Amino acid sequence: MNNRVPGISKSRFLILVLISSLCLLPLLGCRFLPSLHEVAESGSIEESPPSVSGPFGPLSMKESKALIDQVKEEAGPTDLLTRHVSFVEELSGQPLIAGNRVTLLSDGPETFAAMSEAIHNAKEHINLETFIIRDDEVGRPLADLLIRKRREGVLVNIIYDSFGAKKTPSEFFERMKANGLNVVEFNPVGFFDLLSWGQANNRDHRKILVVDGKVAFTGGINFYRVYSKSSSSVLRGEKDPQSRYYWRDTHVQVEGPAVAEFQRLFLETWRSQNGPDIAGGEYFPSLKKEGDSLVRVIASSPDQSISNIYAAYVSAMAHAERSVHLTHAYLVLDPGLRKAITDAAKRGVSVKIILPAFSDFWMPFHAARANYSELLAAGVRLFERQNALLHSKTAVIDGVWSTVGSSNLDVRSFLHDTEVNAVVLGTQFGGKMERMFEYDLSRSKEITPGEWEKRPVTDRIKERTARLFRYWL
Structure with missing residues (x-):
């Protein structure tokens, strides 16, 4: 019987085992729960x-x-x-x-529709924080919409994770910057940084969208083609399950006083990453009971x-x-x-x-x-x-x-x-x-x-x- 682990050579497997064992050494500073x-x-x-x-x-x-x-x-x-x-x-x-009013959202299409409506209605600012945003059939329409809102005078601030967006070309973000959007890369990381066992391992996995300080979204959904259709849909002709099926995920839309907490978290992360000055926005408007x-x-x-x-x-x-x-x-x-x-x-x-x-x-x-x-x-x-x-x-x-x-x-x-x-x-x-x-x-x-x-x-x-x-x- 072949007991070789698929996808990993014997030499690489032994190296990985050694590295994992080294985590027991306090010198590497590994934390535990x-x-x-x-x-x-x-x-x-x-x-x-x-x-x-x-x-x-x-x-x-x-x-x-x-x-x-x-x-x-x-x-x-x-x-x-x-x-x-x-x-x-x-x-x-x-x-x-x-x-608060909390709306449960299932899968990408329902979530993106609710987000798009909120962004379309934005009058003052849009704050977006995400782990993954791709230059694809999900990410490009979002970028186009955000650029259009900026041209209408809406302030747009974006935080994306450096590692999560590693497959997204820099031109995607440069285009947004060129059109007046404020864009911050969370904890920029290169290959050699990953070997430092330090801050490079800390990523921004949050998904937060706050519009005009009055509506917020959070959950597990990223801006990526795997969310472009309902999880009940199937890509015909694909045999690999990872490529054949769309992703099943969940998000929520929050309206009411709790929105201020999501706003506070976004702004704290912005400051921690030395983002450009975005003062002037009415980030904490008066919020009324919504539910x-x-x-x-x-x-x-x-x-x-x-x-x-x-x-x-x-x-x-x-x-x-x-x-x-x-x-x-x-x-x-x-x-x-x-x-x-x-x-x-x-x-x-x-x-x-x-x-x-x-x-x-x-x-x-x-x-x-x-x-x-x-x-x-x-x-x-x-x-x-x-x-x-x-x-x-x-x-x-x-x-x-x-x-x-x-x-x-x-x-x-x-x-x-x-x-x-x-x-x-x-x-x-x-x-x-x-x-x-x-x-x-x-x-x-x-x-x-x-x-x-x-x-x-x-x-x-x-x-x-x-x-x-x-x-x-």
């Missing part, structure tokens, strides 16, 4: 009334309690709305924000001692009482997060996870599969999405705590990347998330313990190999 116990000890989890802000600033304790009590009444008893909410607030310093959703904008970056998003996920699963439904493209788990998931299943919580059946990168795909045996043994039910390349990063827990964002459940997102997630409390939005989860579930194949144990030896080798490099994936 805190244990579940350390996350719990990082802040008080005593039950206390959470802080809630509205269009005109912080609400009174009485008003805040009334809003939380209303969600509790709809959702039924759950620690998610007491101890967990207080813990995340203490750790992140971000209050819940009331008065009834309670939103917390959770951001994480490499300079945090504990990733706020990581802690929020661990705490939410630790306090789950009925269900944990995850839809994630990359599930490269550390011991703490894996324990939070398995502990939930062991105490009787219904834990279901939808994962990709194939991926754009084999290493994270097989690193995720390296967790399957332990998860299945604990009672977690695993499903693989068929006929689409799954790229979503979403969760809905107990039908009331939902999150959509850029962060994967992997070490890279929690240690190395700049990320943002929108957390929404409430059964109305939670119900929409559950229906989306059921839709993806109906198009997925369940992985049973018996079937999993029969997988070929070559797959097991790939899993063990990929797991060695989970720190960088």
Whole structure:
């Protein structure tokens, strides 16, 4: 039997194993995620009334309690709305924000249509932050639209990640600059920078669009041709699954007071990258109540001692009482997060996870599969999405705590990347998330313990190999 790992020569494989082993040396400064116990000890989890802000600033304790009590009444008893909410607030310093309308967006066409409408209606400014933007049938129309808005007098500011846009020609960005757009390359990186084991490994993985300070978008969708059609579409004539299927992903549109948090994050990143002066824009207009959703904008970056998003996920699963439904493209788990998931299943919580059946990168795909045996043994039910390349990063827990964002459940997102997630409390939005989860579930194949144990030896080798490099994936 040929046990060679496909796509990697023997010499290259040995070099990669050596490098991974060297990460154990403190001299390289490799960071690791805190244990579940350390996350719990990082802040008080005593039950206390959470802080809630509205269009005109912080609400009174009485008003805040009334809003939380209303969600509790709809959702039924759950620690998610007491101890967990207080813990995340203490750790992140971000209050819940009331008065928002949150629209759930599925796949590229629906998301791009909503974004295009917002951009068309822009009167004052457009702030865009993204990981990938390509010079293709998605990126070019966006660039044309932004240039047109700039000619109309709208201020346009763009942040793109240097590594994420490595396949985009510089002329694409130079054209935008020549037409008056302010464009910043996040953490410019060359080949030799990648060997420095330093800041070059820290990427901007956020996806944020803010228009006139009044509407914001975030989620997992990039500006790339794989999103040009619905994930139910197929490219005829293509045999490779990575090329044949469009990507399944999720975004949200937020209107209301929470938009100011996305704006603040964009401007902080702009300043951190020494972007040109963009003063003069009305970035923080007065915002009114647009809906009834309670939103917390959770951001994480490499300079945090504990990733706020990581802690929020661990705490939410630790306090789950009925269900944990995850839809994630990359599930490269550390011991703490894996324990939070398995502990939930062991105490009787219904834990279901939808994962990709194939991926754009084999290493994270097989690193995720390296967790399957332990998860299945604990009672977690695993499903693989068929006929689409799954790229979503979403969760809905107990039908009331939902999150959509850029962060994967992997070490890279929690240690190395700049990320943002929108957390929404409430059964109305939670119900929409559950229906989306059921839709993806109906198009997925369940992985049973018996079937999993029969997988070929070559797959097991790939899993063990990929797991060695989970720190960088």
